[in-house]
Amino acid sequence: MRSKLLIVFLFIFSISSVIGQTTDIPNISYSGTPRKYVIADIEVTGVQNLDPKILVNISGLKVGQQITVPGDEVSEAIRRYWQHGLFSDAKIKAKKIEGREIYLEIYLQERPRLSEMYFHGLKKNEIETVEQKVAMMKGSQVTPFMVTRAEKYITDHFVNKGFYNTEVNIVQKDDPSKPNHVTLDINVDKKDKVKVSSLTFEGNEVLSDGKLNRTMKKTNEKGKVLNFFRTKKFVVEKYEEDLTAVIGKYNELGYRDARIVSEEVSKNIEDNTVDVKLVLEEGNKYYFGDISWVGNTIYPSELLAYDLRIKKGDVFNQTYLDERLITDEDAVHNRYMDNGYLFSNITPVETGVRGDTIDIEMRIYEGQQATINKVIIRGNTKTHEHVVRREIRTKPGQLFSKSELIRTVRELAQLGHFDPENISPDVQPNPDNGTVDLVYQLEEKANDQIELSGGWGAGMFVGSLGLKFTNFSMRNFFNKEAWRPLPTGDGQTLALRAQTNGKFYQSYSLSFTEPWLGGKKPNSLSFSIYHSIQTGVSSSYYDPRYSYGGGYGGYPGYGGSYPGMQDPDAIDQHMKITGISLGFGKRLRWPDDFFSLYTEASYQRYDLLDWNYFIMQNGISNNLNFKVMLSRRSIDNPIYTRQGSDFSVGVEFTPPWSMFQPDKDWSKASEEEKYQRIEYHKWTFKGAVYKPIDNANKLVVMGKMEMGFLGYYNKYLQSPFEKFVLGGDGMAGFSMYGSETIGLRGYENSSLTPYNTQGSYDGNIYNKLTMEVRYPLALQPSATVFALAFLEAGNAWSQYEDYNPFELKRSAGVGLRIFLPIFGLMGIDWGYGFDESLYRRNAGGSQFHFVIGQSF
Known part of the structure; x- marks a missing residue:
């Protein structure tokens, strides 16, 4: 019995020694003679908001498991809790030992939860932005990692704004009104923005200081008129981008060996600015030499060279070479892509440098043609799928074509039902079977329009009401379930408009357009009808301010008055216009x-009195x-x-x-x-x-x-x-x-x-x-x-x-x-x-x- 009590005492003493307030995992050591026990029960104490069963699972211990006391199983359980980061204290002790069975108690102290955050040194709009970046919600646990991350996010945010010397200090305090809750005082001292006092260059002969200054779009000297509308703050990330832009500019001019030998950013404490000095080595200017094509069996080298639009003797420009091979709409690679060769690629390889001349070998892998397998449409929550599919030019079973993919994006944008900036086709190639799946991700946008206006002019009130529904569905007009609030989704356009100021002027119009008559071909049918009535203006609306007098060459409105304003009988005058039109549109395939x-055929009737x-x-x-x-x-x-x-x-x-x-x-x-x-x-x-x-x-x-x-x-x-x-x-x-x-x-x-x-x-x-x-x-x-x-x-x-x-x-x-x-x-x-x-x-x-x- 004494030996058992001694083992229990040593076990509790050794486990308790791991208690600490930091996230460092303790170094656990045991003394005593290890013995094997079977876990009979595990009890979790000290927590209020977490599920005990889940906490037991975190430990890796379970009832019926054989463990060694002292041993690695308990040490590993302690380490797991510390690594989890949600606990400020973790203990495991033996409540009771009966024979070979041991009853364990796991004591856990949760880290405090966030009660409130208080920002100091920031404006209201800055606080809103910073809160989104920090993303610490009330009630969430406050860990050292989260506090450190918050300090970094806030610092980086203001550094990117030009406050290069920003200091952030977060103070944690217990909230006396809520047990195990804390408040965070976030103190931000942005200090002044760091601006560029001077930007100087050495070693540049090909590009002048002015051209280099214009190339560095985000790093500009303060106090210069030419930089009045340009940012003058010094941001390390933007500065590094500008350094890359400088080298890129030299490369475009053929100086591909150009490099920045040294860069010096000197801080001026007095006015919180920096002086930037760049020492450049421009190197030699290079030209394209022989350009050969290898691996092309589908298209002759002469045709590919014509598409490339680069000839021997041209200034070597890596950026332009990449554009003509891949990026441009009429690039060389697109000739392959438009003929189904989705898996093809072109790799330019320098085969020799002869003085200032660089020979290029275009190594082509053509691969097999890719057939379109699936065309998937997502995001059309309002527009019916058949309206989208009839505009898609990439059909299942066809060869893949990049130009048809681009054209489809244009056609979908022209519909007006989707945000054109967020139409993103996802090309999912399947090289194993030579197919490709296309996913068109769409984002619906509201495009129905309403016009409601009123105004006072020429001595009278004029009001108008206009409604334009650009995604109407006439076939569901009599379907009660489709009125939400109107039947929509078929891409038809219905427009109604009325304007009046009473009996002196009235105008009414109705128009309807079906873009796909019959639903199989892009043939449009449009219909409109309108009617307007204008009379003279009653003498009760006469206002001498509208009489200009004198006349000027007989021009209306300069010969004494606006129409009818001074004529008491003008109310009997009128001009009535009634019109109707029917139009038919057809998309052509030629040229x-x-x-x-x-x-279109239309008719107007003018009635004048x-x-x-x-x-x-x-x-x-x-x-x-x-x-x-x-x-x-x-x-x-x-x-x-x-x-x-x-x-x-x-x-x-x-x-x-x-x-x-x-x-x-x-x-x-x-x-x-x-x-x-x-x-x-x-x-x-x-x-x-x-x-x-x-x-x-x-x-x-x-x-x-x-x-x-x-x-x-x-x-x-x-x-x-x-x-x-x-x-x-x-x-x-x-x-x-x-x-x-x-x-x-x-x-x-x-x-x-x-x-x-x-x-x-x-x-x-x-x-x-x-x-x-x-x-x-x-x-x-x-x-x-x-x-x-x-x-x-x-x-x-x-x-x-x-x-x-x-x-x-x-x-x-x-x-x-x-x-x-x-x-x-x-x-x-x-x-x-x-x-x-x-x-x-x-x-x-x-x-x-x-x-x-x-x-x-």
């Missing part, structure tokens, strides 16, 4: 499948016209376009009604008789090209040209409708009856449009040129925001004899665009018109323009 053809503000004052005019438009659209993103082009040429015409009455003298006909049936032919051309001009594909330049011509069959029957109205924001106003408005920023609305002797707009031909530079500020599903700067020029003429494409009115300015899914595109521009208008005084100069639902 390539970016082309489409659109045809005492309408003194138009060339025709009384009567009914009928306009039956047909439209044909050929377009090619290859842009990558309909909202923020980075690359691609958009061209269209169209003709709109009416039957030549006058030719059916060859004996009639139309010069003597009344206005009502002349315009009973409108006749004209109208030609338009628009073209836009987009190109990114930075490596990140963010800064984009857009060039656009457009023109239009309105002709006639009979010189006595020139159409009073379908005129071109140029100038301003391009948004149609009440006075633009049956006309096409074209914006030209920097000038007042319609101010660049000629007019006839009746005071009506008479723009029958126009030209317009635009160049924009765009930069995105936010590209998120919830909002797309980009800034722009523009140059524009344009003009309109009445007669073809007066047309001069070089006589353009010029403007320049800046703007901002915001696309919100529920409201569509909105924006504001400031433009300055440099030239005088022939048709309105002071039309140019400084002008602000608001944009709603359109883009220039």
